[in-house]
Amino acid sequence: MRPKTEQSLKRNRKQRELRGTQVNTKMLQTGSVWGFTGSTMTSLMFFWAMYKQIFPYHLQVHIEKYVYKLMGWVSSSVHIKFNEYSREGLEKSEAYDSIRNYLSTKSTALGNRLKANESKNSKSLVLSLDDHETVEDVFQGVKVKWSSSVRENHNRSSTNRDKGFGERRYLTLSFHSRHRDMITKTYLDHVLREGKEIGLKKRERKLYTNNSSHDWSSWRSGSKWSNVSFDHPATFESLAMDPEKKEEIKKDLIKFSKGKDYYKKVGKPWKRGYLLFGPPGTGKSTMISAMANFLGYDVYDLELTTVADNAELKKLMLDIKGKSIVVIEDIDCSLDLTGQRKKKKEEDEDEEDEEEKKEAEKKKYSKVTLSGLLNAIDGLWSACSGEKIIVFTTNYLDKLDPALIRRGRMDNHIEMSYCRFEAFKVLAKNYLEIESHDLYGEIKRLVEEVDMSPADVAENLMPKSEEEDVEICLKRLLMSLEEEKEKARKMAEEEEKKKAEKEAWKKKKRAENAEKKKAKEEVKKLKP
Ligand SMILES: Nc1ncnc2c1ncn2[C@@H]1O[C@H](COP(=O)(O)OP(=O)(O)OP(=O)(O)O)[C@@H](O)[C@H]1O
């Protein structure tokens, strides 16, 4: 470790010497905000190079301090330095990362030399300004200059050495002193905000699932959630549904994600609830992935049946970060959230089949109640750590307690329905890469009258071998639709028959009753 560090230090020193006085001049900059004149620079360069060779480091630090002060008196420029690490060298500076992200967009435009870094938390390479590079930026008509610098880290504690820090990087922002107020107040705010935004878009997103509380202590740092990287390919473009409805949802999401100030103004926590309902295979789960990809949010898949009680649910909720979608799938099956009314009904019916018994067993573990869940959604936690979207999915809207899905809790109710022609066109484009076909007319007629889920349509459209072409897939879909239509017709016929039989039975009963009544009345008349 040590020989390698010393070698790298030597190499750095050499590089510095090769770069000459220009680089050394940049290294003058160490104060947090200070200034110096450009006119005195040239004469200083020579002395600076000499003095770096002659004086030991600890003396240089003192000399530099006084030189900066002197230069500050006559300066017309202001320089602000941003270190990569905190003073102790242990923690990476968030501001540095945000500025680096911001500058990566500026430097690409200007064609500067860039450095590609691979980051653990980023889904792609992070491009940043290379060492000793400069880039200009213009904000509200004011020109500023950013330069990236690196200097040896002379204060290498054992921790630093272990972490492999031989160098200290920093960015310097330079501008004319007359713009000091605007730059320090408005421009820096703008840079940090934009940089953070870029960082969030680039970061690798996660899919979290809740651990059972029995396991909380055994997970690293007592984590309540375990995660994998979220890599679902669904997007709104590939989602088959009514285009107008899709646009509405996208607009709603954009409004929400940009609504920080609005929510603050109206005094509401920055969160929004979506209820997705519809038959199986209509794209509810796919929609959640598309939403997460659209907004760049993490997904927290909350399995309520493994949550022991309300207190545990609250702890889980408090452990959720901002910019996330909290999902409770099949909310009607998760817990007995319909309250007493359902219990009574079940007791009356007394006809639980095997499946229901198993479900009930699962639910027994969890003591989460409806009011616990309502608190978890609406409670104080929901105002913590940034914006959140909560999504419930269900196949049976009428099974849910109205309190759970009322507006304000579930703000947006979205019905995911059977595949109609507009949705079919999206699926055909996704699966077969076609925009139209001779068979479209026939398909349109059938999909508008047959209830087939997008999942079933997609399955028919997917080529099953290399030999299967577009026509084969479309014809298979047509056949399935015809079969479904026939099935639906037979079912309707049977329904009709049953209804007619019931009606006939009722009529017969009514006639029998009338007959009986008549006979009784006649007997009454005959009685003295
Ligand atoms: N609207 C859709 N657009 C695109 N693909 C869809 C759509 N609906 C379903 N699919 C396809 O069908 C598969 C199943 O859909 P998904 O899991 O989203 O349905 P779901 O509504 O969540 O069903 P369930 O109610 O059973 O959970 C998806 O993987 C996707 O390929």
Ligand SMILES: [Mg+2]
């Ligand atoms: Mg689903």
